[in-house]
Amino acid sequence: AGSSSDHRVSPDLRMRRERRFRKLRLRRAPAPSRACRCSQRSDRVTTSIPSLLLGLVAASTILPTTAGSGHAAGPAFDCASVRGEVEIAICRSPRIAALDVEIATVYRQVMTAWKDDAIARDELRRLQRAFLDHRPDALAHHDDGLEHLHEAQLKFLRSIDPTPRHDVQGRWGTPYGGFQIRRDPQGWAVWGATAEPVRFRWICEIDALGRLDGADFVSPPGAGATDFPEWSLRVERLGAVVRLTEFGPAGTTTLPDGSSAEQRPHCGHNGRFDGVYLPQIPDPTQRVEGR
Secondary structure (H helix, E strand, O other), X not given: OOOOOOOOOOHHHHHHHHHHHHHOOOOOOOOOOOHXXXXXXXXXXXXXXXXXXXXXXXXXXXXXXXOOOOOOOOOOOOHHHOOOHHHHHHHHOHHHHHHHHHHHHHHHHHHHHOOOOHHHHHHHHHHHHHHHHHHHHHHHHOOOHHHHHHHHHHXXXXXXXXXXXXXOOEEEEEOOEEXXXXXXXXXXXXEEEEEOOOOOOOEEEEEEEEEEEOOEEEEOOOEOEOOOOOOEEEEEEEOOEEEEEEEOOOXXXXXXXXXXXOOOOOEOOOOOOOEEEEEEOOOOOOEEOOO
């Protein structure tokens, strides 16, 4: 289940959640208990959170040191004219400066690959702006926060797969987490995890069976009717990307976009899985137990 929390997270609690991320495995429950964790698969996908969360909890071993690897030594802006605390911190760190250059380079490459997909470009641009907005919080939160945030963003950008897909199968993500959809022997399945960036105020986890509903994916398999009595989700294609929407049980409050306004039982306080996710390259570290 997701971790509950209030708005403020102590350093000790944040460290415990980081350790939990590193150890977390997508696991099956002994019996279905909640909609977005119901219909659990009997086989279990074992995926480490650094892989699943696309580098959200980044460590210095995730990426090779970029300073001295042939890239420019400075960041993607002029250090002579900066005044902000974030920019000053980047200019003082050769490693973060090198990461900043690589982020700008890979970002431009992906935007070029999606030159004909306005939806994908708009979403990638939104995520890049969110990354920039998170930098002051990362700098203020702990000593390595800014470096970790840059590492996670670069890992995410490098993991994007611009190859066209024909359906919702595969790996989908953001810098904050993601999910995978695949057809297993028991049927279609979805599993994944996501978290609030920087301070880890909440964690969400999904591991459930589902089905195709036309070109969309719905979970659990019985979802789709307006009077469905459990939590459910729908994944639909939007050009090169997908949108995941969570729905509460019949009779609960909904938002203008159709998603639920209620607390998700599979998330910590105020957490949600809803959102647009970008296609990701297959994860070579993933394995399925018992196969």
